[in-house]
Amino acid sequence: MNTMERNDIRGLTETELINVCQKIGLPKFRGRQLFQWIQQKAVQNWDEIKNIGKSDLEKIRERLFLEPLDKLKEYVSKDGTRKFLFRLADGQSIECVLMDYDRKNSRNRRTVCVSTQVGCPVGCAFCATGLGGWQRNLSAGEIVGQILDITHAMRREDPEFQVTNIVFMGMGEPLLNYDEVLKSIGLLNQEAGQNIGMRRMTISTSGVAPKIRQLAEDNPQVGLAVSLHSADNSKRNDLIPINRHYPLDELMKACQEYTEKTSRRITFEVALIAGQATMEDAEQLSELLQGQLAHVNLIPVNPVAETGMARPDIGEMKKFAQILERRGIPVSLREEKGTDINAACGQLRRQWESEEK
Ligand code: SF4
Numbered sequence: 001m002n003t004m005e006r007n008d009i010r011g012l013t014e015t016e017l018i019n020v021c022q023k024i025g026l027p028k029f030r031g032r033q034l035f036q037w038i039q040q041k042a043v044q045n046w047d048e049i050k051n052i053g054k055s056d057l058e059k060i061r062e063r064l065f066l067e068p069l070d071k072l073k074e075y076v077s078k079d080g081t082r083k084f085l086f087r088l089a090d091g092q093s094i095e096c097v098l099m100d101y102d103r104k105n106s107r108n109r110r111t112v113c114v115s116t117q118v119g120c121p122v123g124c125a126f127c128a129t130g131l132g133g134w135q136r137n138l139s140a141g142e143i144v145g146q147i148l149d150i151t152h153a154m155r156r157e158d159p160e161f162q163v164t165n166i167v168f169m170g171m172g173e174p175l176l177n178y179d180e181v182l183k184s185i186g187l188l189n190q191e192a193g194q195n196i197g198m199r200r201m202t203i204s205t206s207g208v209a210p211k212i213r214q215l216a217e218d219n220p221q222v223g224l225a226v227s228l229h230s231a232d233n234s235k236r237n238d239l240i241p242i243n244r245h246y247p248l249d250e251l252m253k254a255c256q257e258y259t260e261k262t263s264r265r266i267t268f269e270v271a272l273i274a275g276q277a278t279m280e281d282a283e284q285l286s287e288l289l290q291g292q293l294a295h296v297n298l299i300p301v302n303p304v305a306e307t308g309m310a311r312p313d314i315g316e317m318k319k320f321a322q323i324l325e326r327r328g329i330p331v332s333l334r335e336e337k338g339t340d341i342n343a344a345c346g347q348l349r350r351q352w353e354s355e356e357k
Helices: 014-023 028-040 054-063 140-155 174-189 209-218 233-239 248-262 279-289 314-326 347-356
Strands: 070-076 082-087 093-099 111-113 117-119 134-137 165-168 201-205 223-227 266-272 294-300 331-333
Touching (some): 165 174, 209 223, 248 266
Parallel strands (some): 165 201, 201 223, 223 266
Antiparallel strands (some): 082 093
8 A cells, every 4th residue: 555545643543543453453452552652652653663563563554654744944942932844745834833842841831833724714914824825634643743743853852851732723724624623632632642631722713603613512621712803893804804704793602602511711812913903992802702701812913024014012012901901801911932933823834935936
């Protein structure tokens, strides 16, 4: 079988691996061993697997492939943020970011921001990924692969390295690749694998209302962040074109249903853009979120040359936050990571592609 006909071992659950082993006449425990090597130890090739004999491995290799993502670039920011550009098997590239990494503090959070699609169909006005359009969805193996490859690379420097938190906030709209994203969450949560708690994973959506409802039904116990950016439909249409399909009324109804069904608080992300984040906007936002179990994350927009957008000065941002606070809305002003290494979504990929051309 060639690679196209075989399955990606990194996208298989422990049960699926056990099934594969049983089909080819291997005992159940081989499936368990394999799962641990792949998902917990993050091995990158078959030779690293030590307790499975060659003939058994040969049989497995006929059915499954193990191919790490090809690391094209890695940038390390002054604040410790690391940004990776990976090439996929079909030549497409994706970005992935490791944040909050502090080697001296082993109890520190190690958050990875993963991509879920190659490009993105949503086309937000402030986002470098959206500028290039959508190419395809990532498989669960490619999503999990980002965490495994970062883990493998970091363990060369720090053998104890372990990712603690995941945000589905990189390239792509995760809820438009719902099944593969949910499968990757299940894989990352498995005890014999990365064992990352459900509550330590967050899906960030631009506001795909029907999928927010589906997530409430499936209730995988992960966090939900909604990119709101504006409480005004016409402004939001310009910033996040998906608002034309799911306008604020519908989006907020879906969010309300989500909190009713799950009792979970939603984080609403608001990008602060110079000249656009007015105090009137802050008032409107407070109005919209009254009665909603919510937390607002204010994010100074990342400057991207093509969008021409800049962040407001810190005084303006603080005033914006104070208005929300006064109206009883819990709010935080997010510190941006890795601005010196183009850590905004899609910037590194665009830069690399233009260099290649
Ligand atoms: S911000 Fe997210 S949803 Fe919007 S275009 Fe970029 S990747 Fe897509």
